[in-house]
Amino acid sequence: MQLEDVYKLYMNDLYRYLYSLSKDHYVAEDLVQDAFYKAYLTLADYEIRNIKAWLFKVAYHAFIDYQRKNKRSILAPELQQNIEVNSDTPEKKIVDKESFNLLLEDLNQLKEIEKQAVLLCDLHELSYQEAAEVLELNMNTFKSHILRGRKKLMERVKERMYRDD
Numbered sequence: 001m002q003l004e005d006v007y008k009l010y011m012n013d014l015y016r017y018l019y020s021l022s023k024d025h026y027v028a029e030d031l032v033q034d035a036f037y038k039a040y041l042t043l044a045d046y047e048i049r050n051i052k053a054w055l056f057k058v059a060y061h062a063f064i065d066y067q068r069k070n071k072r073s074i075l076a077p078e079l080q081q082n083i084e085v086n087s088d089t090p091e092k093k094i095v096d097k098e099s100f101n102l103l104l105e106d107l108n109q110l111k112e113i114e115k116q117a118v119l120l121c122d123l124h125e126l127s128y129q130e131a132a133e134v135l136e137l138n139m140n141t142f143k144s145h146i147l148r149g150r151k152k153l154m155e156r157v158k159e160r161m162y163r164d165d
Contacts, residue, residue, distance in 0.1 A: 003040055006051055011036075013052075014059050017124055020104070021063045021116075031066060035059040053130035056120065060134050106156040113137075114149030121146055 014035055019028040035058045039051075048054045107115050113135065120131035132142035 003036070003043055006039065006043075006055070007036055010052055010055055013124055014055055017056060017119065018059055018063060020107075020119055020123070021060075022066070027066065031059060031062045034062045038062075050130060053126055053133060056124065056126060056130070057134040060116070102160065103157075106153055106160075109156060110149050110152055111145075114145050114152065117142060117146035118149040118153060122150075 011032060014032050015028055018031045018035075019025065022028050022031065035055055038058050039055060042048070107118065110118070116135055117131060120126045120134060121128065126134065128139065128142060128146070131146075132139050135142065137145070
């Protein structure tokens with residue numbers, strides 16, 4: 001597969017993943033560029049079987065490196081403003097956007113490793129094995145984190161639903 005094809009296929013997924021981590025549009029764009037630059041350097045020399053999982057792993061490590069370099073914590077994350085939604089009415093778009101923003105808030109309340117596990121498997125549809133490799137965890141540890149993360153996320157969503165009623 002050519003790098004251009006890989007870019008067209010996975011650029012949006014990587015951007016959304018990195019945006020959910022960094023909460024910053026410009027940082028996410030830079031990290032996507034870093035990931036594809038590393039892909040450009042690596043793809044010529046190696047045969048990578050699962051390019052999507054490998055790209056997510058590279059992107060995750062680029063984010064970790066970015067965090068180490070900047071050593072700053074993000075206290076109040078900006079909520080995503082541009083959500084691609086296939087709907088007909090403006091009202092549905094607003095409701096979907098608000099629901100997504102609430103879900104992001106709930107995700108940000110989880111432990112970082114649980115948040116990563118849920119994002120990789122549920123939002124970006126990586127297999128458990130691929131996500132465990134991205135996070136450099138063994139399978140049992142990964143399964144524990146994703147189970148706890150999903151459970152806590154469901155509890156938060158249910159709490160909000162009861163409060164809203």
